Amino acid sequence: MSTTTLSYRLSTDVLDAHPGYCRGVVVVQGADNHRDAPALAALLREAEAQLREAVRGNVAEHARIAAWREAYRRFGAKPSEHRASIEAMARRVLKPDALPSINPLVDIGNIVSLRHLLPAGVHPLGAGEHALALRRAQAGDGFAPPDGGPVETPSEGEIVFADGARVLTRRWTWRQAASTQTLPETGRVFFNIDGLPPTPRDDVLAAMDAVQALVREHTGGEVVAAQLLSAAQPAMELRFG
Template sequence: MPGRDVRQDAAVTTSPAADLLAAASVDEAVLALRPDYRALLVVVEGLHPAAGDAVSEELLVRAEEHARELLAADPVEELPHIAAWREAYRSFGAKPQRTRNSLEALTRRAPQGLPRVNRLTDVYNAVSVLHQMPLGGEDLDRYTGPPRLVRAVGDEPFDTSAGGEPVVEHPEAGEVVWRDDAGVTCRRWNWRQGRRTQLTGATTTAIFILDALDPMADDALHAAADDLVGHLGTAGPPLTSARRLLAV
């Protein structure tokens, strides 16, 4: 699927990151389920792995308070962006009351306290809640080929864990998944990320996937990306970032 928009914050037009963004795609079979779907892919290079700090903590606290305000006004399943994702899950056979999209899971958890993992993960979790969109981050150096959003055949490997032990599972046929050449990187659109490409304490180049459905507008999607990159860039030397909006 052609991208509608490409933005870069530095001259990276011939870098591996730019090549990967150019090759990323969303399959037409996914768009048939939700023609309003858009994915904003953001590659950030030069990250400085670190524990949480004052910046990430302040952002998490803001996100927790924002979730409390939202849930004081409406039930979680009636929040507009969460309701849209619940419908998207039903479109490929998932039951949203049992399988919660990442935005709903975080929004539900936020009033009692979001997890504190590391600076990188804490920032993107907080941005997800504050901007009310599913947002995932993965180590780009662990990718094999470009990211593609497809409907699964059912035999693709998904590297995950069960009971604390590593296992390889497979998605259901027809399930919406992100994948690369080596297998599934995230199941059920934005439900669970795999172990193979997960962010670690050694991650210096990450790809972030920001998911949008109506009623979220493109400018709101880019505002969330600006917020994400801005907060990630407060520690250490300046970062290099590039982005591509995949849309009809």
């Protein structure tokens, strides 16, 4: 198996601007993402029902979603136009719509996101070296949108998640790049799970535990690392494969 080297950090200016923020990172290899997993589809329906019970009234006023809207305002995004992934997903589920079952790894991210009312995204992880960072946009950054449109230049001050100068996600958790699709043949990935106050740190840890359990049970994948990044520990280094 080819080797992957991963350097991952949360920038100081993002942590200073958003005290109490943390990100759970779960790295997986050897997942069988071709599996037919009807049990995950059932868990997705259960998670949707759970969210409908938890979110009543105005979605934007729920404490966990309101925190993301305020964070977006602080770096210049309009939350009514650019919604954090958890708000966009919650609004869809509350229509009510059923989320499609896509493949096991994507379904696991969606199940955990709905259960815990947290942004939870999954990214493929290829061999080679990766310099991953949640940071402010900088000169030279480029984002390839998922619709195949021309490469975009993120706005100054925008919070992005990037691998070097290649932006993987714009506006923190808003939209992933075209290259970040997790496909049936994808077996090596990492999950990001984001917590902003008032979400307790323990809830992010519980969501990380849930990801690990679901990955092992439904994909046979190996959890290579699980780390909570925060102001106390803003970076991690990993080599595996």
